[in-house]
Amino acid sequence: MTGAETAADGDLTVDELAARTGLTVRTVRFYASEGLLPPPERRGRVAYYDARHRMRLELIRTLQEHGYTLAAIDRVLARLPPDAAPAEFAVQAAVLAPWLPDQSELLDRASLERRVGRVLDDGQLAFLASVGALEIHDDGSYRTAPSLLGQAVELLELPVPPSVLADSAALIDDHATQVAEGLTELFARAIWGPYQRGEIDHDQVLAILERMRPLALQGLVGAFTRAVDDAARRRVER
Known part of the structure; x- marks a missing residue:
């Protein structure tokens, strides 16, 4: 490679970018073809990538591991400004991460x-x-x-008839969905909105998420346990 073709400090070829992010060159090029990466800088016949591409690829990989489709990932990336800082990517990854580790x-x-x-x-x-x-x-x-x-x-x-067990699971799932939607709306109003307006910073959002998730899960289990006990007691007292 000649001096004119040598990458500036911090610039990466597609092979270097793939190695840095743990992906294959083919995967990097596929994401680029899907519009998930901004165009690289071209110098002659060589394309160079920078930290923006690396951070986007790391977020894409993380979200795919969490089960997000490429269409959903595209919508997440579309909300990020072109000059988004690393902390912004960290917040997006934390907000969209599963509440419990995937052990499937x-x-x-x-x-x-x-x-x-x-x-x-x-x-x-x-x-x-x-x-x-x-x-x-x-x-x-x-x-x-x-x-x-x-x-x-x-x-x-x-x-126990399988239909009874299946109906029980469906009932729990329906109510869990309502609770999840309510918590998501509450998060959007109380945390995400202030973050977008610059009233709280990246570190505060991450700290809130770290503490809120286990508290919400424990609270949900506790509330469900109390509700079942109360329902059984009311039925006996009829």
């Missing part, structure tokens, strides 16, 4: 049956999916939720 596993049917220690028919698989213990994919694989799978399989042995 992707298994084929044979591996799933070995995991639960029994053969599962299609009806039982459908039941496990209905209560959130697994997702059934079109390619014949299964995404499991280990925290629920064992307990859900044990329910198959009980003399």
